Amino acid sequence: MSTPFYVSPQQAMADRAEYARKGIARGRSLVVLQYTDGIVFVGENPSRALHKFSEIYDRIGFAAAGKYNEYENLRIGGVRYADLRGYTYDRDDVTARGLANVYAQTLGTIFSSSGEKPYEVELVVAEVGETPEQDQMYRLPHDGSIVDEHGSVAVGGNAEQISSYLDQRHRDGMSLAEALQLAVQALSRDTNGSQREIPAERLEVAVLDRTRPQKRKFKRITGGQLSRLLERGAAGAAESGTGSDAAGSDEE
Amino acid sequence: MEANTRSTGRLPAAFLTPGSSSFMDFLAEHQPELLPGNRQLPPVQGVVEAPHGTTIVAVTFPGGVVLAGDRRATMGNVIAQRDIEKVFPADEYSAVGIAGTAGLAVEMVKLFQLELEHFEKVEGTQLSLEGKANRLSTMIRSNLGMAMQGLAVVPLFAGYDVDRGKGRIFSYDVTGGRSEEQSYAATGSGSVFARGAMKKLFRDDLTEAEATTLVVQALYDAADDDSATGGPDVARRIYPIVTVITEDGFRRLTDDEGAEIARSILERRLEHPDGPRAALL
Numbered sequence: 001m002s003t004p005f006y007v008s009p010q011q012a013m014a015d016r017a018e019y020a021r022k023g024i025a026r027g028r029s030l031v032v033l034q035y036t037d038g039i040v041f042v043g044e045n046p047s048r049a050l051h052k053f054s055e056i057y058d059r060i061g062f063a064a065a066g067k068y069n070e071y072e073n074l075r076i077g078g079v080r081y082a083d084l085r086g087y088t089y090d091r092d093d094v095t096a097r098g099l100a101n102v103y104a105q106t107l108g109t110i111f112s113s114s115g116e117k118p119y120e121v122e123l124v125v126a127e128v129g130e131t132p133e134q135d136q137m138y139r140l141p142h143d144g145s146i147v148d149e150h151g152s153v154a155v156g157g158n159a160e161q162i163s164s165y166l167d168q169r170h171r172d173g174m175s176l177a178e179a180l181q182l183a184v185q186a187l188s189r190d191t192n193g194s195q196r197e198i199p200a201e202r203l204e205v206a207v208l209d210r211t212r213p214q215k216r217k218f219k220r221i222t223g224g225q226l227s228r229l230l231e232r233g234a235a236g237a238a239e240s241g242t243g244s245d246a247a248g249s250d251e252e
Numbered sequence: 253m254e255a256n257t258r259s260t261g262r263l264p265a266a267f268l269t270p271g272s273s274s275f276m277d278f279l280a281e282h283q284p285e286l287l288p289g290n291r292q293l294p295p296v297q298g299v300v301e302a303p304h305g306t307t308i309v310a311v312t313f314p315g316g317v318v319l320a321g322d323r324r325a326t327m328g329n330v331i332a333q334r335d336i337e338k339v340f341p342a343d344e345y346s347a348v349g350i351a352g353t354a355g356l357a358v359e360m361v362k363l364f365q366l367e368l369e370h371f372e373k374v375e376g377t378q379l380s381l382e383g384k385a386n387r388l389s390t391m392i393r394s395n396l397g398m399a400m401q402g403l404a405v406v407p408l409f410a411g412y413d414v415d416r417g418k419g420r421i422f423s424y425d426v427t428g429g430r431s432e433e434q435s436y437a438a439t440g441s442g443s444v445f446a447r448g449a450m451k452k453l454f455r456d457d458l459t460e461a462e463a464t465t466l467v468v469q470a471l472y473d474a475a476d477d478d479s480a481t482g483g484p485d486v487a488r489r490i491y492p493i494v495t496v497i498t499e500d501g502f503r504r505l506t507d508d509e510g511a512e513i514a515r516s517i518l519e520r521r522l523e524h525p526d527g528p529r530a531a532l533l
Contacts, residue, residue, distance in 0.1 A: 055373050077267040079373045083275055083366055088286070105262040214344075216369075 016111065016118045020142035023120025024066040029156030030124075031163075031186055032063055033170060034135055035179035038128045038209040038217065042183035045204035053206040055218035057082040057094045059127050061208045065156035066121035066142075074103060074121065091215070096127030100138035100146055108144020118142055122155040128208035128217055132172065154186070162186045180205065181233030200227050275370035276363065276391075288359055289394025299402035303332035305357060307442035307474040307481040308339065308349035310410045310421045311450060312435055313463040316498035317419025319410040320467040321349045322442070322475060323490050324482030334485060339493045341502045343368045346384055346411030347495050351440030356398065357405040360391055367391075381413040385422040385430060393428030408439045412497045419497060442474030442481035449473035452530040464494050464505065468513050469527055484514035 007015075030043030030052055041053040041063050053063045056078050064071035081102055082094045103123060111118045123140040137149040152170040154162040165186045174182070188198045205221040212219065221229065266282045276287065284290050303325040310319045321338040324331060332354075339349040340361045348364060350357035367387055372378050379387070388409050395405055409422040421433040436454050438446040449470040458466065468484075471492050475483035484491050491510040496503050505513075521527060 049376070051376060054376070073268050073270070074263075076270075076374055077263045079370065080267045080275075080278055081263060083370050083373075084279070084283070087275075087279075087363070087366055102261075102263055106268075109262045
């Protein structure tokens with residue numbers, strides 16, 4: 001019998017991380033941005049039915065890049081976690097921080113257990129607060145680490161490039177149309193810096209809107225409303241070419 | 253399997269196991285002791301004393317449905333609460349009103365709301381109105397053991413059927429038996445009187461405003477003849493809860509709107525204590 005090759009723990013982890021990262025990079029990136037009335041999720045998604053973003057609980061939304069069956073599994077786990085917690089205690093006791101911790105533990109355990117293959121997913125858990133200062137966004141890479149983000153966050157294959165683009169341009173107090181415009185611009189830049197066009201029907205957009213009267217703040221933006229917002233954002237961008245603050249309220 | 257939702261550990265395997273879209277099924281598998289139907293009652297002599305809610309009424313009108321309830325909870329001959337809420341939104345397009353043991357009923361509503369919301373989040377689409385009504389049936393049936401001991405919950409379920417484009421009403425009995433009601437329905441101890449009032453006042457072409465007035469008239473008549481049903485309490489400014497469900501979704505009338513309807517009815521009743529008269533022929 002031959003003895004198995006020795007692989008150092010560092011090397012084993014590096015291999016697993018590379019495997020997961022490659023899997024995530026095959027999917028398209030998506031971005032999550034704060035705007036004045038909440039948090040907007042934007043991604044390129046040709047499917048109408050298989051969502052990258054979804055509602056977890058009243059004020060909490062979920063976004064994921066990577067392997068669909070794996071993040072769908074985590075999403076449903078999160079919904080179950082949130083609903084059970086809200087049922088046992090109170091709706092206010094379900095928080096994005098709590099959920100992010102559970103996801104981090106779950107991803108971390110899977111990543112470091114040698115019996116399981118690491119999940120090829122990168123998640124964002126976001127919670128909209130009463131004010132923009134109370135908004136929370138957590139990014140959860142494949143290895144179960146957890147990053148507290150502000151302003152904007154990108155996950156997926158091209159995430160680093162996109163987030164540096166967003167960091168430079170995102171500012172507090174953007175309107176929904178402006179934030180959407182910025183997100184689409186960021187997503188449509190190719191690795192070599194050239195722009196391509198993403199048609200509205202390939203975009204998946206959702207918001208956590210703190211101004212919604214219902215207790216459930218998550219809402220998908222589709223069809224006519226999406227095209228109107230995109231037009232308004234484009235018009236605003238053209239106007240603000242001279243550096244003026246693009247005005248434009250965006251009540252639905 | 254331990255329930256470690258209380259700690260911040262890894263999600264238990266049950267959470268990540270593909271399965272039903274039903275929250276109740278998930279609970280039954282993962283934490284069955286949390287399901288109200290699984291509760292064991294100790295043997296009791298006689299009837300358990302607990303606050304009871306009474307009259308709930310509903311009417312349809314072209315374009316939607318109105319569901320309303322009085323505010324009184326009684327325990328024997330004592331008024332246990334004057335401002336109890338017995339009508340709740342179940343989701344965006346439906347509402348449930350409860351008569352019977354208040355504590356159990358409120359818990360049932362909470363679980364029912366969660367059941368609908370959970371399905372919607374997991375599946376990305378809403379249950380059909382029929383599906384929602386059936387789900388409620390299952391929940392009442394699971395309470396049968398307690399109902400036999402006097403802790404019955406008898407809800408009235410109303411909603412806007414998005415597929416058919418109209419308001420619909422479902423009534424239940426303690427065994428979970430479900431029947432769809434045409435035009436109007438009532439449940440609870442004052443329901444006999446409320447039903448009589450609605451029978452005389454109902455028309456096919458009611459407007460939303462007329463329908464909301466009609467249900468308050470019916471509740472007034474129920475309170476008039478049933479001691480367990482509370483009428484509008486002008487001194488304390490407690491008025492019936494009236495909710496409307498249309499294509500635009502669920503809406504609860506504001507306190508001011510509710511007060512206005514109740515006050516205008518009261519004013520008329522000062523002249524005609526028995527309320528509006530129907531034609532003899």
